[in-house]
Amino acid sequence: MTSFLDLARQVESLAPPTPDVATLVARGERELHRRRVAAVVTAAAVVVVMIAGGVLVGGGDPDSRGPIEPTHRHDRTPAPTLPKVRQIAYADGLRGRSIHFGTHEVRTGIAFTQIDVTDDGFLFSTGDVHGQGNKSLWFSDGGSPVKLSDSDCGAAHGFANGVVTGTSGSRAVWLECPKGAPQSLVVFNTSSMREVVRQPLEPCEPQPGGCSLEALIGDDVYLVDAYTRHPDGPIRTRGLVLDLTTSSLTQVSTTDQRYAEATDTQAYIADVRSLARGLVVGESPQTGQPTDGIGLRFSVVGATARLVPDLGMPNGDEIRGPAWSIATGRQVQLRLPPGYDFPGRADTFSLFEWLDDDTVALLAGGGGWDGGRSAGDILTCRLSDGRCRLAVRGPAERTVRVVPNLDLPG
Amino acid sequence: MPVRHQSDVSAFSEFVAARSASLFRTAYLVIGDHQLAQDLLQDSLVRTYVAWPRLRDPANAEAYTRRTIVRTAVSWRRRRSFHELAAAELPEGRAPDETTRVGARDELWSALRLLPPRQRATVVLRFCEDLSEAQTATLMDCSVGSVKKQTFLALGKLRDHLGADFVPPDQTTVTS
Numbered sequence: 001m002t003s004f005l006d007l008a009r010q011v012e013s014l015a016p017p018t019p020d021v022a023t024l025v026a027r028g029e030r031e032l033h034r035r036r037v038a039a040v041v042t043a044a045a046v047v048v049v050m051i052a053g054g055v056l057v058g059g060g061d062p063d064s065r066g067p068i069e070p071t072h073r074h075d076r077t078p079a080p081t082l083p084k085v086r087q088i089a090y091a092d093g094l095r096g097r098s099i100h101f102g103t104h105e106v107r108t109g110i111a112f113t114q115i116d117v118t119d120d121g122f123l124f125s126t127g128d129v130h131g132q133g134n135k136s137l138w139f140s141d142g143g144s145p146v147k148l149s150d151s152d153c154g155a156a157h158g159f160a161n162g163v164v165t166g167t168s169g170s171r172a173v174w175l176e177c178p179k180g181a182p183q184s185l186v187v188f189n190t191s192s193m194r195e196v197v198r199q200p201l202e203p204c205e206p207q208p209g210g211c212s213l214e215a216l217i218g219d220d221v222y223l224v225d226a227y228t229r230h231p232d233g234p235i236r237t238r239g240l241v242l243d244l245t246t247s248s249l250t251q252v253s254t255t256d257q258r259y260a261e262a263t264d265t266q267a268y269i270a271d272v273r274s275l276a277r278g279l280v281v282g283e284s285p286q287t288g289q290p291t292d293g294i295g296l297r298f299s300v301v302g303a304t305a306r307l308v309p310d311l312g313m314p315n316g317d318e319i320r321g322p323a324w325s326i327a328t329g330r331q332v333q334l335r336l337p338p339g340y341d342f343p344g345r346a347d348t349f350s351l352f353e354w355l356d357d358d359t360v361a362l363l364a365g366g367g368g369w370d371g372g373r374s375a376g377d378i379l380t381c382r383l384s385d386g387r388c389r390l391a392v393r394g395p396a397e398r399t400v401r402v403v404p405n406l407d408l409p410g
Numbered sequence: 411m412p413v414r415h416q417s418d419v420s421a422f423s424e425f426v427a428a429r430s431a432s433l434f435r436t437a438y439l440v441i442g443d444h445q446l447a448q449d450l451l452q453d454s455l456v457r458t459y460v461a462w463p464r465l466r467d468p469a470n471a472e473a474y475t476r477r478t479i480v481r482t483a484v485s486w487r488r489r490r491s492f493h494e495l496a497a498a499e500l501p502e503g504r505a506p507d508e509t510t511r512v513g514a515r516d517e518l519w520s521a522l523r524l525l526p527p528r529q530r531a532t533v534v535l536r537f538c539e540d541l542s543e544a545q546t547a548t549l550m551d552c553s554v555g556s557v558k559k560q561t562f563l564a565l566g567k568l569r570d571h572l573g574a575d576f577v578p579p580d581q582t583t584v585t586s
Binding site: 003004005007008011012014018019021023024025027028029031032035303 | 414419422423426427430431434435438439444451452453455456459460518519522533537538539540577579
């Protein structure tokens with residue numbers, strides 16, 4: 001105890017600062033003025049939204065009139081015509097029956113567990129997160145959904161967490177489980193609407209756990225295989241990568257790991273560094289940790305409301321910014337939109353989509369209901385100049401927003 | 411046109427003059443860097459100015475500012491750790507060092523800087539600022555149980571770093 005008190009006394013003996021009260025007051029007045037302006041703008045925006053809402057709201061609760069088969073809710077605007085610019089996909093509510101995609105709202109008529117997105121549209125899979133229920137995979141380009149596959153991979157699988165898409169392009173990858181056979185990997189092109197690869201994966205035996213997909217990076221599919229050396233032996237996992245150009249399947253992790261991750265390997269890092277849509281988090285573009293950015297969390301820092309990334313590593317560690325664009329090598333310095341830095345707003349934002357090589361979409365507060373008053377807001381941010389704007393206001397209080405690539409809250 | 415009344419500005423000025431030194435000590439102990447501590451104090455005082463009509467009583471203002479300091483420091487340290495340069499020694503103070511005790515103090519200072527932000531803040535508030543567990547919990551916006559846990563973990567790490575030199579605080583002398 002003496003040592004701690006000594007420390008306190010030593011600090012007490014330091015020359016204390018003499019804050020300039022005039023400067024403090026001036027800064028405080030600027031903050032008060034900024035808040036007043038923000039309040040006026042917000043009030044005006046609320047009025048506009050209420051007027052617009054009054055025009056648009058006309059139907060009843062979509063959940064109460066849902067047929068089982070998906071139907072298209074409105075088709076007034078054409079399907080996306082710029083295939084290289086992705087649209088934002090999201091849904092509100094854990095048992096939602098409709099998905100927003102760009103300017104479209106597509107009625108699924110059936111509960112879904114996961115949304116994935118390509119350059120051409122979005123995929124959604126049904127069945128609950130435990131793999132129960134009717135498991136099927138659907139695609140929509142903003143129009144009527146089309147069923148792509150049914151799956152019966154057992155209680156541990158289904159399509160939940162079993163579909164991956166890249167940060168760009170038209171390919172969607174999933175696993176199917178033929179009875180009595182190893183799992184098959186299916187690659188589907190959502191532009192041509194054709195299956196382009198169907199390959200049995202010999203190591204992916206249904207027992208004890210089969211394989212699960214982790215990522216699609218370029219032409220490489222990263223997956224994890226659960227296996228046992230002996231029928232009654234402990235379950236082990238190993239990271240695998242399938243090269244779609246050569247159909248070769250190779251192991252990329254060390255053997256006999258309890259929880260291996262294919263994305264925690266040098267092969268994955270080398271692949272990510274080749275991406276146009278990727279970031280490096282760390283002190284420099286050369287020494288930092290590369291990532292495709294999906295799931296990357298940003299925290300709000302400083303008086304200018306900068307967004308600084310915290311990269312979660314598979315081993316539980318976190319690497320904290322700055323971030324660098326892999327494509328340009330330049331530092332990425334995102335900032336909250338002007339006026340968005342209000343008390344009670346979410347203090348973390350997660351990247352969930354690349355809209356083009358320079359634009360990303362972030363979800364405020366992780367989509368849950370504990371993320372502050374702005375939870376569920378979707379921001380779009382340009383990497384080149386750091387500017388962000390509010391693209392979609394968050395859902396009603398205590399409604400979870402579901403977006404591609406991010407885990408559901410809890 | 412100023413938003414705050416002149417009387418508020420005067421009261422705030424008096425508060426800054428009277429309490430800055432004490433608040434700076436807290437800022438310095440939790441952030442561990444002289445320049446950052448000054449920034450932290452200034453930012454926290456600006457927030458206090460903005461919130462002033464809700465505070466009025468200087469006691470409330472001090473508690474509010476100290477709480478802002480602690481929470482912001484924890485947040486800064488979490489986010490700025492990649493920028494932070496380890497300072498092995500305390501900056502020179504006005505009082506001369508007692509040479510026989512500086513070494514031990516600096517080792518404690520260095521070890522304290524290695525603690526995670528919340529553990530460091532907990533130790534500073536409990537044993538340097540001599541606050542109770544309940545007061546510490548209020549400042550850190552957490553439960554008393556969380557304070558106990560952070561204290562336990564922090565003291566364990568300090569013991570690991572300092573070995574036999576570590577003098578554990580007598581926790582019974584601090585009001586609980």
